[in-house]
Amino acid sequence: MIKKIYKLTLMSFCFPLLIQTSPSHAAQPQQAPGSPTRPELTPQEVATFTQENYFSRGGLLTETLSDAWVPDEQVKTDESTPWVVGKDAAYQTVQQALNAALKEKSASPESRIYIKILPGTYVGTLYIPADAPPVTLFGSGENPQQVVLSLALDSMISPEVWRETVNSQGQYQPGDPAWEMYQTCATSPEEVVTTLCSAVVWSQNNGFQLTNLTVENSLLDTVDSSAHQGVALRTDGDKVQIDNVRLIGRQDTFFVNTSDKHNRYVTDRISRALIKDSYIEGDVDYVFGRATAVFDGVHFHTVSSRTADGAYVLAPNTLTDNPYGFLVTRSRFTSDDGFGEKNHAQSGRAWDQGARATGYIPGKTSNGQAVIMLSTFDSGYDAHSPWGPAATTNRAFRGNIAQDRDLNNIEFNRLWEFNNTRQVK
Numbered sequence: 001m002i003k004k005i006y007k008l009t010l011m012s013f014c015f016p017l018l019i020q021t022s023p024s025h026a027a028q029p030q031q032a033p034g035s036p037t038r039p040e041l042t043p044q045e046v047a048t049f050t051q052e053n054y055f056s057r058g059g060l061l062t063e064t065l066s067d068a069w070v071p072d073e074q075v076k077t078d079e080s081t082p083w084v085v086g087k088d089a090a091y092q093t094v095q096q097a098l099n100a101a102l103k104e105k106s107a108s109p110e111s112r113i114y115i116k117i118l119p120g121t122y123v124g125t126l127y128i129p130a131d132a133p134p135v136t137l138f139g140s141g142e143n144p145q146q147v148v149l150s151l152a153l154d155s156m157i158s159p160e161v162w163r164e165t166v167n168s169q170g171q172y173q174p175g176d177p178a179w180e181m182y183q184t185c186a187t188s189p190e191e192v193v194t195t196l197c198s199a200v201v202w203s204q205n206n207g208f209q210l211t212n213l214t215v216e217n218s219l220l221d222t223v224d225s226s227a228h229q230g231v232a233l234r235t236d237g238d239k240v241q242i243d244n245v246r247l248i249g250r251q252d253t254f255f256v257n258t259s260d261k262h263n264r265y266v267t268d269r270i271s272r273a274l275i276k277d278s279y280i281e282g283d284v285d286y287v288f289g290r291a292t293a294v295f296d297g298v299h300f301h302t303v304s305s306r307t308a309d310g311a312y313v314l315a316p317n318t319l320t321d322n323p324y325g326f327l328v329t330r331s332r333f334t335s336d337d338g339f340g341e342k343n344h345a346q347s348g349r350a351w352d353q354g355a356r357a358t359g360y361i362p363g364k365t366s367n368g369q370a371v372i373m374l375s376t377f378d379s380g381y382d383a384h385s386p387w388g389p390a391a392t393t394n395r396a397f398r399g400n401i402a403q404d405r406d407l408n409n410i411e412f413n414r415l416w417e418f419n420n421t422r423q424v425k
Helices: 094-106 160-165 179-186
Strands: 004-008 020-023 114-119 118-121 127-128 136-140 147-151 201-203 209-217 234-235 240-248 255-256 274-277 279-282 283-289 291-295 299-302 312-316 326-329 332-335 344-347 369-373 374-379 414-419 420-425
Touching: 094 114, 094 127, 160 179, 234 240, 279 283, 312 326, 312 369, 344 414
Parallel strands: 114 136, 118 147, 127 201, 136 209, 147 209, 201 234, 209 240, 234 255, 240 274, 240 279, 255 283, 274 291, 279 299, 283 312, 291 326, 299 332, 312 344, 326 369, 332 374, 369 414, 374 420
Antiparallel strands: 004 020
């Protein structure tokens, strides 16, 4: 029997570089246009879904100048820097190092800040404000497991409990660079802090880079299967680059978002992000947000340990007039032993943000856009109906399979596949 070999450009810490399949063990890609529950793009249609096109437009929508973004081929980790974090280094927390760097660099706001983090586990949050110059955080270990930024944060706790958790040692004080970010959550009038205040690492700045480390919301299985959003990483700025990173959580692990400095959702700009050669773990909507994001060579791993009713990987809330939301290419989707013949995870669902009372309103409500292409799914994922009803509204998934279809028709979902394979565990 001749075996086909699919080579994915992923780091060995995520999974083996070579995935071997054969006709008896892997379902072949479906044919376009697919089915109403699993629409498939044609080669002609998928040709427009490229990293270049996803990154061709960003920033404020009122700006007419072209701002095409070409990310660095690799995030630099060999930069000499005075900002070193570690047990015996000048700074014991990343926030301390960042605060010191921002105060010194205030005279040259365009100069990139490099922060080197020595091996170890660092418990606490990290906030990077919108007016910071570009910031690069890099772990100095041999692999991402050796540097861990971690804290247990639950979206369902009160502002009082949140303050005690996040600022237990007075990490945030008036005059600190991230004081305003802290205050947007600390002074919330709501009963609970919500998803917006549940991130361990939260970056508002443009040009943020993260490499060779782990960010973990350690809430994990300490809560039940109901809504307990616990974000590991949240990014709001433009031109974000995540490379060789592990993001660990359960519900809402990675919030790749677009917000303003006052912690408010906005619709007047587009934020872009590139995530490469990384590992993301969770259970419900664990990669979500409004940014235009490309995931290249990423290992998505869905877990069942909280026994959630439904498991979804992607949950984009793309603006209805933006043709580009999430692009996933050359990636791998795996699941734990809780998923199989009777219980399946799903690739994702649209997030109809803000439409709970009104329901989905075509042309006004966000209409999440995603393409998964040239990727591999194990048998823990639903091969017949990979896309679930929309979050917030429970709008039933409806794929457009018309021969003359408009891929941005607001009457249909914009969640697509192209040339993916499915493999028995």
